[in-house]
Amino acid sequence: xxxxxxxxxxxxxxxxxxxxxxxxxxxxxxxxxxxxxxxxxxxxxxxxxxxxxxxxxxxxxxxxxxxxxxxxxxxxxxxxxxxxxxxxxxxxxxxxxxxxxxxxxxxxxxxxxxxxxxxxxxxxxxxxxxxxxxxxxxxxxxxxxxxxxxxxxxxxxxxxxxxxxxxxxxxxxxxxxxxxxxxxxxxxxxxxxxxxxxxxxxxxxxxxxxxxxxxxxxxxxxxxxxxxxxxxxxxxxxxxxxxxxxxxxxxxxxxxxxxxxxxxxxxxxxxxxxxxxxxxxxxxxxxxxxxxxxxxxxxxxxxxxxxxxxxxxxxxxxxxxxxxxxxxxxxxx
Amino acid sequence: xxxxxxxxxxxxxxxxxxxxxxxxxxxxxxxxxxxxxxxxxxxxxxxxxxxxxxxxxxxxxxxxxxxxxxxxxxxxxxxxxxxxxxxxxxxxxxxxxxxxxxxxxxxxxxxxxxxxxxxxxxxxxxxxxxxxxxxxxxxxxxxxxxxxxxxxxxxxxxxxxxxxxxxxxxxxxxxxxxxxxxxxxxxxxxxxxxxxxxxxxxxxxxxxxxxxxxxxxxxxxxxxxxxxxxxxxxxxxxxxxxxxxxxxxxxxxxxxxxxxxxxxxxxxxxxxxxxxxxxxxxxxxxxxxxxxxxxxxxxxxxxxxxxxxxxxxxxxxxxxxxxxxxxxxxxxx
DNA sequence: ATGGTCTGAAGGAACGTTCCGGCAAACGTG
DNA sequence: CACGTTTGCCGGAACGTTCCTTCAGACCAT
Numbered sequence: 083x084x085x086x087x088x089x090x091x092x093x094x095x096x097x098x099x100x101x102x103x104x105x106x107x108x109x110x111x112x113x114x115x116x117x118x119x120x121x122x123x124x125x126x127x128x129x130x131x132x133x134x135x136x137x138x139x140x141x142x143x144x145x146x147x148x149x150x151x152x153x154x155x156x157x158x159x160x161x162x163x164x165x166x167x168x169x170x171x172x173x174x175x176x177x178x179x180x181x182x183x184x185x186x187x188x189x190x191x192x193x194x195x196x197x198x199x200x201x202x203x204x205x206x207x208x209x210x211x212x213x214x215x216x217x218x219x220x221x222x223x224x225x226x227x228x229x230x231x232x233x234x235x236x237x238x239x240x241x242x243x244x245x246x247x248x249x250x251x252x253x254x255x256x257x258x259x260x261x262x263x264x265x266x267x268x269x270x271x272x273x274x275x276x277x278x279x280x281x282x283x284x285x286x287x288x289x290x291x292x293x294x295x296x297x298x299x300x301x302x303x304x305x306x307x308x309x310x311x312x313x314x315x316x317x318x319x320x321x322x323x324x325x326x327x328x329x330x331x332x333x334x335x336x337x338x339x340x341x342x343x344x345x346x347x348x349x350x351x352x353x354x355x356x357x358x359x360x361x362x363x364x365x366x367x368x369x370x371x372x373x374x375x376x377x378x379x380x381x382x383x384x385x386x387x388x389x390x391x392x393x394x395x396x397x398x399x400x401x402x403x404x405x406x407x408x409x410x411x412x413x414x415x
Numbered sequence: 416x417x418x419x420x421x422x423x424x425x426x427x428x429x430x431x432x433x434x435x436x437x438x439x440x441x442x443x444x445x446x447x448x449x450x451x452x453x454x455x456x457x458x459x460x461x462x463x464x465x466x467x468x469x470x471x472x473x474x475x476x477x478x479x480x481x482x483x484x485x486x487x488x489x490x491x492x493x494x495x496x497x498x499x500x501x502x503x504x505x506x507x508x509x510x511x512x513x514x515x516x517x518x519x520x521x522x523x524x525x526x527x528x529x530x531x532x533x534x535x536x537x538x539x540x541x542x543x544x545x546x547x548x549x550x551x552x553x554x555x556x557x558x559x560x561x562x563x564x565x566x567x568x569x570x571x572x573x574x575x576x577x578x579x580x581x582x583x584x585x586x587x588x589x590x591x592x593x594x595x596x597x598x599x600x601x602x603x604x605x606x607x608x609x610x611x612x613x614x615x616x617x618x619x620x621x622x623x624x625x626x627x628x629x630x631x632x633x634x635x636x637x638x639x640x641x642x643x644x645x646x647x648x649x650x651x652x653x654x655x656x657x658x659x660x661x662x663x664x665x666x667x668x669x670x671x672x673x674x675x676x677x678x679x680x681x682x683x684x685x686x687x688x689x690x691x692x693x694x695x696x697x698x699x700x701x702x703x704x705x706x707x708x709x710x711x712x713x714x715x716x717x718x719x720x721x722x723x724x725x726x727x728x729x730x731x732x733x734x735x736x737x738x739x740x741x742x743x744x745x746x747x748x
Numbered sequence: 749a750t751g752g753t754c755t756g757a758a759g760g761a762a763c764g765t766t767c768c769g770g771c772a773a774a775c776g777t778g
Numbered sequence: 779c780a781c782g783t784t785t786g787c788c789g790g791a792a793c794g795t796t797c798c799t800t801c802a803g804a805c806c807a808t
Contacts, residue, residue, distance in 0.1 A: 090764060101788045106766065113767090114786060136530045137474035138764035141793050146469065147530075148481070148513060155501075164497050168488075171516040175527050180481060180515040183504040194508050197469045197480075303665065303696050329692070332636065336669055359662070363636050423794060434758045439796065446797090447755060471794035474763050 089132045098126040109134075148180040149385055150201035150221075152212055155186035156300050160328045161357045162374045163204060166226065169378025170202055177386035187212065200237065200389050202226065202381045208270040222395070224385040226377055228272035238384045240377060240399045244273060244354075245280035247370045247403035251324060251352055252284050254368070254405060258413065259322030259350050260290070263313040265306065265334065266326040267299040274299070277326055277354065291318065297326070303333035310337035322350035322411075328357055331367045335410070350411045366408035377401055422465045431459040442467075481513040482718055483534040483554075485545055488519035489633050493661045494690045495707045499537055499559065502711025510719035520545065533570070533722050535559065535714045541603040555728070557718040559710055561605035571717045573710060573732045577606060577687075578613035580703045580736035584657060584685055585617050587701070587738060591746065592655030592683050593623070596646040598639065598667065599659040600632040607632070610659055610687065624651065630659070636666035643670035655683035655744075661690055664700045668743070683744045699741035710734055 091102040098105065100123060107113030108123035140147040151170050157163050167181075174181040184201065187193050193215050201216055204226040213231060216223050222237035229236060255262055264281045267274040278294060285292040293316055295309040306325060310333075313320050323338070325331040331353030335345050343349040345365055353360055356369035380399055387393030428435040433456060440446030441456035473480040484503055486496050500516075507514040517534065520526050526548050534549055537559040546564060549556050555570035562569060588595055597614050600607040611627060618625040626649055628642040639658060643666075646653050656671070658664040664686030668678050676682040678698055686693055689702035713732055720726030 088764095092764080102765085103767080103788055103790095104786085107787090110766085114784090116786070119786080133528045135474070135764050136479060137470050138793090139766080140470035141468070141474050141763090141795085142765045142767085144793070148515070151516075160497075164493075167500075167516060168518055171518040175518060180513070180530065182481070182513040182515055183484075183500060185501055185504040185508060195466050197513065302692060302694075307697060332665075359635060361635070364640060421794095424796095425794080435795085436758060436760095436797080437756085440757090443796085447757085449756075452756080468794050471763090472796080474765085474793090475795045475797085477763070 088135070089130045090135070091132075094123070094127045094130055094132050097130060098123050145199050145389075146197045147178070148182045148198045149174055149382065149389075150182050150184040150196060150198040151204070152184040152186075152201055152216075153204040154207045154210055157205065160300065161359070162328045162355060162372075165374040166204055166378035166381075169375035170382040171378075173379040173382035174386065177383070177390075179382075179386055179389075181382070184212075187215075196221065200224070200385045202378075202385055203229075203236075204377075204381070205271050205273060206231070206234075222385065222388060224381050224388070226381050230270070230272055230275065235396075237388050237395045238393070238397045238399075240380045240384060240401060241272070242372045242377065242401045242403055244276045244372070244403070247372065247405075248277050248280045248324075248354065249284055250403070250405045251354065251368075251370055252281070254407060255322045255324070255350055255352065255411060256288065258411075261293065261316070261318050261320050262290070262322040262324060263293040263295060263316065263320050264324050264326065265295050265297045265309045265313070265330060267297060267301075271299065274326075281324075293320070297330060299327060301327045301330050301333075303336070306330045306333035307337040307340075310334050311341060314338070314341050314343065320349070322352070324352050324354060326354040328355040329359070331360060331369070331410075332363065335363075335365070335367065346410050346412060352411050356406055361408070365410050368408045368411040369406050371404045371406050373401060373403070421468070422463045423468065424465075427456070427460045427463055427465050430463060431456050478532050478722075479530045480511070481515045481531050482507055482715065482722075483515050483517040483529060483531040484537070485517040485519075485534055485549075486537040487540045487543055493633065494692070495661045495688060495705075496537060498707040499711035499714075502708035503535055503715040504711075506712040506715035507719065510716070510723075512715075512719055514715070517545070520548075529554065533557070533718045535711075535718055536562075536569075537710075537714070538604050538606060539564070539567075555718065555721060557714050557721070559714050563603070563605055563608065568729075570721050570728045571726070571730045571732075573713045573717060573734060574605070575705045575710065575734045575736055577609045577705070577736070580705065580738075581610050581613045581657075581687065582617055583736070583738045584687065584701075584703055585614070587740065588655045588657070588683055588685065588744060589621065591744075594626065594649070594651050594653050595623070595655040595657060596626040596628060596649065596653050597657050597659065598628050598630045598642045598646070598663060600630060600634070604632065607659075614657075626653070630663060632660060634660045634663050634666075636669070639663045639666035640670040640673075643667050644674060647671070647674050647676065653682070655685070657685050657687060659687040661688040662692070664693060664702070664743075665696065668696075668698065668700065679743050679745060685744050689739055694741070698743050701741045701744040702739050704737045704739050706734060706736070 091105050095102040095105045108120045171181040200222040202224050206225050206229040208230050224238040225236050269275040282292045297305045297309050325334040335351050345351045353367050353369040356371045360367040424435040424438050428438045441453045504514040533555040535557050539558050539562040541563050557571040558569050560574050602608040615625045630638045630642050658667040668684050678684045686700050686702040689704045693700040
């Protein structure tokens with residue numbers, strides 16, 4: 083067995099006693115071939131361990147065979163994005179595409195050449211220069227969540243139904259919580275915007291006062307502590323806190339404890355973004371599962387479909403969310 | 416300006432009045448060309464916005480133009496790996512290589528074809544089937560940290576000097592802490608092994624009792640709470656805790672508080688793995704900066720060098736660590 | 749002048765794939 | 779049996795690069 087040189091179409095053709103065209107057709111399902119030939123050739127190819135050369139295929143097809151994944155620098159470290167990346171990589175691979183990480187450009191304007199057929203941009207942030215760069219290069223983009231840039235048009239989009247997600251969470255809390263504070267990031271992403279809007283609407287509809295406290299998208303425990311302290315000083319009192327960002331709720335529980343409030347005995351605490359670390363706590367925290375891995379998968383699948391022409395550009399998919407009720411908001415404690 | 420078709424070498428050649436060979440030579444620095452021609456051609460290329468077709472280059476050169484990045488599934492969500500990935504992507508791009516995420520194979524044995532020239536494996540875990548797969552495909556591997564598999568030989572390695580890192584941390588604590596507990600993951604990675612070994616050696620050398628408590632590599636607050644509770648029940652008492660894993664120290668402080676111990680007043684707490692979330696706390700936590708981004712960069716650079724022949728296979732680089740002293744172990748509190 | 753070396757540049761093959769066109773043989777229909 | 783049509787397969791061009799070979803001319807020393 084001589085594995086010094088990779089097996090090519092020609093090698094398979096010779097071994098099967100046919101031409102390289104026939105091998106190509108047999109393996110790709112194209113052309114006019116009887117099932118017998120197709121199977122015979124396929125068997126030979128498998129036998130020899132043939133694996134198509136991607137560079138040649140890409141050159142011939144005028145593609146790069148890769149899609150990019152981009153998220154803003156500040157999101158580093160959030161479990162959500164890591165999980166999304168894995169999902170996107172899995173799905174891309176299933177479509178014979180490589181998933182290439184696109185690093186945040188350190189000095190804007192000097193973007194290195196991007197050799198990708200398309201890009202997944204997770205949580206586009208208002209004003210991010212990479213969005214312009216991708217548009218200038220005419221690289222098809224699928225966004226995870228909406229791009230709030232005025233006039234922005236992308237090839238596709240997957241969005242979570244955050245409005246419904248937060249409503250379900252609020253409904254769940256409303257039984258025992260009359261004064262529900264929301265710790266939420268700003269309106270430079272559709273994520274923050276939608277949640278704030280839905281929260282305010284829900285408050286209006288149920289005749290409550292909206293109590294919104296700003297925390298950064300990527301938030302330190304310190305930020306959460308401040309917001310919790312401020313919330314607990316609210317005139318009418320607070321009996322429930324919804325901490326929106328990834329990783330914030332743990333700190334919220336901690337901060338509440340320091341303020342003398344016990345969860346869930348005299349204060350309900352829920353996270354919006356769920357993560358494994360919320361499950362393992364002594365008092366597990368209720369959260370909404372916004373399915374990051376599925377988000378990555380769907381975005382990659384959508385982009386792959388658009389690139390191959392199977393899915394119409396402009397398609398929007400909505401991802402359902404699921405409330406995970408845990409001890410931090412349960413009556414029994 | 417007609418940008419319907421990308422600019423090729425031929426286009427530049429025509430525009431500059433030379434042959435495609437000359438353009439290729441001029442841009443690559445190869446061949447025998449006077450500086451004048453080189454500059455003229457380069458100018459024309461820049462003018463036209465020529466960017467080399469990677470598929471063609473890769474096909475010709477017999478490469479894929481990409482390197483893979485792999486880490487075990489369980490590490491998802493750790494800030495360390497996300498940061499490492501970004502560093503690797505940056506450096507790969509600087510070497511004209513794409514960084515492709517290699518997802519953990521869901522069913523082992525059926526690995527999809529990997530179209531990469533080499534791979535960075537961060538924290539190889541004893542028994543991970545991907546290591547075999549890469550070896551079988553003869554894909555050069557640079558590991559971050561050592562591969563403990565007996566007989567394993569890789570193309571290169573970058574390792575942090577954890578032994579020295581933990582010693583420096585212990586020396587720092589030894590002024591006020593006589594009974595130092597170590598919360599550490601197991602010995603299936605060189606990371607856990609080295610830290611345990613160095614800790615035990617240090618304890619022997621300074622005449623202390625070694626107090627090691629197992630926590631998982633990826634650890635929930637729950638795990639940490641248990642370990643802390645157990646540690647605080649140690650016969651001789653405990654006056655300092657070193658929590659090794661990423662993200663564990665915050666929970667350790669929390670758990671200690673619940674046991675009635677205050678940090679740093681009557682208990683010192685330090686993390687081994689540093690992360691941004693340790694800095695922002697009310698009582699920031701002392702930790703060792705093990706420079707994940709630099710680790711990613713170095714690994715990618717080393718792999719790129721080995722692939723291009725500029726660096727000899729078998730090269731090992733050691734990354735220094737730096738102790739970051741913060742309030743959680745400071746005398747003044 | 750003659751032969752040799754060096755310089756600057758060009759031609760063309762090769763990398764492995766896809767796909768267009770073509771061409772026999774088999775098959776149908778009158 | 780003659781003549782279209784379909785079936786099964788193949789040759790070869792093209793994708794854009796790199797690099798090996800060639801080659802004309804300039805330059806030098808004899």
